[in-house]
Amino acid sequence: xxxxxxxxxxxxxxxxxxxxxxxxxxxxxxxxxxxxxxxxxxxxxxxxxxxxxxxxxxxxxxxxxxxxxxxxxxxxxxxxxxxxxxxxxxxxxxxxxxxxxxxxxxxxxxxxxxxxxxxxxxxxxxxxxxxxxxxxxxxxxxxxxxxxxxxxxxxxxxxxxxxxxxxxxxxxxxxxxxxxxxxxxxxxxxxxxxxxxxxxxxxxxxxxxxxxxxxxxxxxxxxxxxxxxxxxxx
Amino acid sequence: xxxxxxxxxxxxxxxxxxxxxxxxxxxxxxxxxxxxxxxxxxxxxxxxxxxxxxxxxxxxxxxxxxxxxxxxxxxxxxxxxxxxxxxxxxxxxxxxxxxxxxxxxxxxxxxxxxxxxxxxxxxxxxxxxxxxxxxxxxxxxxxxxxxxxxxxxxxxxxxxxxxxxxxxxxxxxxxxxxxxxxxxxxxxxxxxxxxxxxxxxxxxxxxxxxxxxxxxxxxxxxxxxxxxxxxxxxxxxxxxxxxxxxxxxxxxxxx
Numbered sequence: 283x284x285x286x287x288x289x290x291x292x293x294x295x296x297x298x299x300x301x302x303x304x305x306x307x308x309x310x311x312x313x314x315x316x317x318x319x320x321x322x323x324x325x326x327x328x329x330x331x332x333x334x335x336x337x338x339x340x341x342x343x344x345x346x347x348x349x350x351x352x353x354x355x356x357x358x359x360x361x362x363x364x365x366x367x368x369x370x371x372x373x374x375x376x377x378x379x380x381x382x383x384x385x386x387x388x389x390x391x392x393x394x395x396x397x398x399x400x401x402x403x404x405x406x407x408x409x410x411x412x413x414x415x416x417x418x419x420x421x422x423x424x425x426x427x428x429x430x431x432x433x434x435x436x437x438x439x440x441x442x443x444x445x446x447x448x449x450x451x452x453x454x455x456x457x458x459x460x461x462x463x464x465x466x467x468x469x470x471x472x473x474x475x476x477x478x479x480x481x482x483x484x485x486x487x488x489x490x491x492x493x494x495x496x497x498x499x500x501x502x503x504x505x506x507x508x509x510x511x512x513x514x515x516x
Numbered sequence: 517x518x519x520x521x522x523x524x525x526x527x528x529x530x531x532x533x534x535x536x537x538x539x540x541x542x543x544x545x546x547x548x549x550x551x552x553x554x555x556x557x558x559x560x561x562x563x564x565x566x567x568x569x570x571x572x573x574x575x576x577x578x579x580x581x582x583x584x585x586x587x588x589x590x591x592x593x594x595x596x597x598x599x600x601x602x603x604x605x606x607x608x609x610x611x612x613x614x615x616x617x618x619x620x621x622x623x624x625x626x627x628x629x630x631x632x633x634x635x636x637x638x639x640x641x642x643x644x645x646x647x648x649x650x651x652x653x654x655x656x657x658x659x660x661x662x663x664x665x666x667x668x669x670x671x672x673x674x675x676x677x678x679x680x681x682x683x684x685x686x687x688x689x690x691x692x693x694x695x696x697x698x699x700x701x702x703x704x705x706x707x708x709x710x711x712x713x714x715x716x717x718x719x720x721x722x723x724x725x726x727x728x729x730x731x732x733x734x735x736x737x738x739x740x741x742x743x744x745x746x747x748x749x750x751x752x753x754x755x756x757x758x759x760x761x762x763x764x765x766x767x768x769x770x771x
Contacts, residue, residue: 367720368687376708471694490598
């Protein structure tokens with residue numbers, strides 16, 4: 283890795299890499315493949331985590347609504363998980379999942395649960411009782427009720443939670459660098475160790491841009507899924 | 517199933533190893549012991565929270581009082597979430613600040629400001645407009661209105677923001693260890709680098725327990741400083757106005 287460090291280039295030419303500038307087009311040009319790899323890993327880990335987290339959260343939220351006494355337990359546990367530091371959680375998972383993307387994904391899924399379970403529950407709770415009753419009166423069974431009536435009506439709250447969870451997950455993925463699977467976090471970590479300014483700043487900025495892009499994408503998806511409510515609050 | 521049971525057993529073993537590492541007094545003493553790291557961790561957290569509150573509360577309360585800058589107050593939270601604290605730490609580490617304590621403190625302050633500011637703003641905006649109008653009608657203005665009416669009613673929400681920020685700062689302060697900063701995270705990274713699983717797990721348990729303890733303490737504090745709750749207790753006496761508890765429920769519900 284040190285071979286690609288700034289010192290190596292310094293002997294060849296005098297450019298922004300040699301000067302160790304924070305903003306450096308030359309860095310992006312010469313390390314394009316590396317950056318794309320890291321970005322790809324970052325996106326894969328984020329998408330996997332949020333998708334699995336959403337599936338688990340949906341099940342937990344539905345269970346929490348069916349079984350009242352479990353509701354407090356589910357909400358309490360997922361909140362307690364959120365107070366666990368990511369570094370500690372990844373380290374605790376390490377003996378079982380090893381130095382792999384699984385460690386990071388499992389950790390991020392657990393974190394996303396706090397926000398997602400709460401959001402989905404809020405959304406489902408807000409479905410008006412008379413709407414539910416009319417659907418039941420029309421012969422909807424509970425699965426169809428959930429799919430056709432409750433979930434569509436809960437979409438605004440669900441999407442609000444999904445957006446917060448996604449943005450947080452993009453940022454938290456960087457901590458995965460401790461097990462070498464942190465996407466852009468790997469670049470930040472390596473750049474920090476070798477005092478490579480451009481690498482750290484470029485990866486950091488990309489990370490923020492990725493988070494904001496994911497947020498906008500979800501907003502667009504929400505509008506597309508809910509054409510009856512174009513005026514969605516941001 | 518057998519596999520799952522085996523991993524379950526390993527998990528229990530690892531946790532027990534971590535606990536016995538923590539129970540060993542030798543690991544608590546010395547300049548890199550748990551004791552020193554715990555003090556560092558708490559000191560960094562306290563310092564960051566005091567600075568973050570000093571910056572975010574006046575701005576949030578004032579914007580809320582004026583009813584201006586709403587977009588800024590709300591969006592700063594969204595943007596704040598998108599900025600990885602690890603990135604801030606790495607960038608600050610490469611500035612002249614380097615390995616000093618301030619690298620960690622500044623990163624944590626930046627991390628803590630958004631939730632405090634947003635909650636302070638929303639708390640002030642959600643104060644019952646009727647109460648504000650009534651106070652205006654009684655001749656209150658400016659600072660008096662802010663101190664006497666808006667602030668007490670907004671306290672639950674403001675404290676909610678401080679509580680959230682504190683717990684997240686305690687948890688995130690751990691990250692300082694990856695740039696060899698202070699705090700309990702160092703126990704985790706040290707265990708990680710030396711492949712010492714009991715130390716690693718012990719450190720993780722310690723940080724997790726601290727975060728949960730702080731969350732519990734902050735929940736108590738949030739309840740204790742709510743003036744409406746205190747007013748509620750007084751209001752239960754027959755010689756007091758009974759109208760207050762209604763307002764209390766509305767405000768607490770929004771927190």
